[in-house]
Amino acid sequence: MKKIAVFCGSSIGFNSVYIEQAKKLGEYFSQNNIGLVFGGGKIGLMGAIADTILKNKGEVIGVIPHLLRHEEVVHTNATQMIFTKKMSKRKVKISKLVDGYIAMAGGFGTLDELFEALTLGQLSIENKPVGILNTNGFFNHTLKQLDMMVQEGFLKQSNRDMLLVSENIDDLLFKMDNYMAPNMNKIVHTIASK
Numbered sequence: 001m002k003k004i005a006v007f008c009g010s011s012i013g014f015n016s017v018y019i020e021q022a023k024k025l026g027e028y029f030s031q032n033n034i035g036l037v038f039g040g041g042k043i044g045l046m047g048a049i050a051d052t053i054l055k056n057k058g059e060v061i062g063v064i065p066h067l068l069r070h071e072e073v074v075h076t077n078a079t080q081m082i083f084t085k086k087m088s089k090r091k092v093k094i095s096k097l098v099d100g101y102i103a104m105a106g107g108f109g110t111l112d113e114l115f116e117a118l119t120l121g122q123l124s125i126e127n128k129p130v131g132i133l134n135t136n137g138f139f140n141h142t143l144k145q146l147d148m149m150v151q152e153g154f155l156k157q158s159n160r161d162m163l164l165v166s167e168n169i170d171d172l173l174f175k176m177d178n179y180m181a182p183n184m185n186k187i188v189h190t191i192a193s194k
């Protein structure tokens with residue numbers, strides 16, 4: 001994977017473990033020549049990961065809607081900053097640039113971006129890995145909700161299994177590197193049975 005989108009909080013949270021993990025992820029990206037594509041803000045966990053990568057001379061591409069341009073939140077040192085007309089266009093642009101997605105701790109914005117990426121995978125519009133960096137078990141309740149969806153017949157187990165989860169950066173990136181989308185499995189199976 002050459003470029004990965006990271007969705008994470010525009011806040012830093014109350015526990016310093018989140019910002020520490022964001023910085024570690026930034027270090028991992030720069031050491032492994034992975035470019036960051038993100039929401040373009042200089043605040044919160046998103047600002048922390050971008051700053052770490054830039055400090056280590058890595059690549060940071062921000063994609064931000066015009067409406068946030070005047071909000072004193074735009075990262076001013078990014079390698080590249082792309083402005084979009086709308087929030088929805090930003091997500092499309094991000095998806096065109098990246099080979100995979102990682103979500104870290106965050107709020108509504110983070111969950112919105114995470115579930116949009118999963119929905120694209122579910123509909124086979126994309127076959128890119130989607131991972132959660134589950135620092136401090138932050139997403140444990142979200143994962144339980146997904147299991148409830150499967151149990152109650154609203155989500156297929158195979159689609160639930162698209163979501164890769166780890167508390168450890170190396171482990172998560174290993175899983176993402178080796179990811180095979182559910183529909184790709186089917187394709188391999190069909191070819192093998194011919």
Ligand code: AMP
Pocket residue numbers: 006007008009010011038039040041042046064068073105106107108109110111113
């Ligand atoms: P949240 O999780 O609600 O803090 O929102 C963070 C996510 O939504 C990030 O991944 C960004 O892409 C986007 N976002 C929300 N607020 C901002 C902001 N003020 N500046 C840039 N991006 C933001």
